[in-house]
Amino acid sequence: MHAKTHQRSGRRGAFTLVELITAMAITAILVVVIMQLTNQGIGLWKAIREDTSTASSARMALQTISRDLESIQLRGSGKNVQWLYAEVDSAIRGVPKGLSIPKSARMIFFACVPDRNPAVGSSSSLRSNYRNLLAANPDTQGEVSAVSYRLKFRDHILNLPSRNGDTSSFPLFALYRQVVSPRNTYDNILGTNNLQSSYSQYEPAEDKNFLCENIVEMNIIFNIEYADQGGSSSDQPTYSSISVPVLSSAARGAKRRFQLYGEYADTEGNRLESARIVSAELSITSLTEEGVALIEQVRLGQRRPPALEDFFSKYTQSYSRSVPLPQPL
Numbered sequence: 001m002h003a004k005t006h007q008r009s010g011r012r013g014a015f016t017l018v019e020l021i022t023a024m025a026i027t028a029i030l031v032v033v034i035m036q037l038t039n040q041g042i043g044l045w046k047a048i049r050e051d052t053s054t055a056s057s058a059r060m061a062l063q064t065i066s067r068d069l070e071s072i073q074l075r076g077s078g079k080n081v082q083w084l085y086a087e088v089d090s091a092i093r094g095v096p097k098g099l100s101i102p103k104s105a106r107m108i109f110f111a112c113v114p115d116r117n118p119a120v121g122s123s124s125s126l127r128s129n130y131r132n133l134l135a136a137n138p139d140t141q142g143e144v145s146a147v148s149y150r151l152k153f154r155d156h157i158l159n160l161p162s163r164n165g166d167t168s169s170f171p172l173f174a175l176y177r178q179v180v181s182p183r184n185t186y187d188n189i190l191g192t193n194n195l196q197s198s199y200s201q202y203e204p205a206e207d208k209n210f211l212c213e214n215i216v217e218m219n220i221i222f223n224i225e226y227a228d229q230g231g232s233s234s235d236q237p238t239y240s241s242i243s244v245p246v247l248s249s250a251a252r253g254a255k256r257r258f259q260l261y262g263e264y265a266d267t268e269g270n271r272l273e274s275a276r277i278v279s280a281e282l283s284i285t286s287l288t289e290e291g292v293a294l295i296e297q298v299r300l301g302q303r304r305p306p307a308l309e310d311f312f313s314k315y316t317q318s319y320s321r322s323v324p325l326p327q328p329l
Helices: 002-013 018-070 124-128 129-135 182-191 195-208 289-299 308-315
Strands: 080-090 106-109 145-155 172-181 210-213 215-227 239-247 257-261 265-269 270-273 276-287 314-323
Touching: 018 106, 018 172, 018 210, 018 215, 018 276, 018 314, 080 195, 080 239, 106 210, 106 215, 145 195, 145 215, 172 195, 172 215, 195 257, 210 265, 215 265, 215 270, 239 257, 276 289, 289 308, 308 314
Parallel strands: none
Antiparallel strands: 080 106, 080 257, 106 145, 145 172, 172 210, 215 239, 215 276, 257 265, 265 270, 276 314
């Protein structure tokens, strides 16, 4: 009796071939499902990381530009003294053939920026000699600095310009911000009638003042109020409003250059009397990591450049911000 009972219990513990095949099939299905979920999770994580990285760069640039514009200085003595210069920059060189995409606004203006202090300014020599300079001249710490923004395509780590096919560097689209020291601003730039010309001596130092990478476009629209000459015959002039976009010339109503002087504004030859900037609309287009890799492949000749419409829709993200500007009393 005991032997038979043992044999029967042994038969109940065994698996048939059908049961083994069924278990293996279920296991395979579970493995496939888990792998799919894992791949989807990894893809989602990569997308979130890329979006976060792209948004972080754009937010940094927008925050810095907005902060500078909020402390902009737009008025002073002198009818023809220039206070702001903005143009579509046509000097962006080294972009891979077929991807000459940037239409970036270059800006030069005056502002009371938080880092105007010579101890934390753009000039390394001024930082190293700050204590001696301050001891010799208490006025070294001024309040107004000339500020410049410009987009470039270069290797900002090795400090090399872009050369197509050059594998020794890794150029990127990057935004550069230079703050000229208050002393140099006062001595050489402030009070001139040609801001672009007076600032030109400081242009070579722009490459040392990297701000943010993977920015392919920076556009700005100035909302302006100006005296309407044909509006009213009374002593008090009436004011009209106009928006001046400094964008690609292909954009409707866009201007390639905008200049603000002590008593008027110039929009490519159109003079607006008693003009004042009420606000500015900033727009920044940032590259994704895939876009950066694609541009590098195009630069090295490993891939043909895509259509610009497809490139912008797939590999870039745009961000914007409205900045109210301080008004003169």
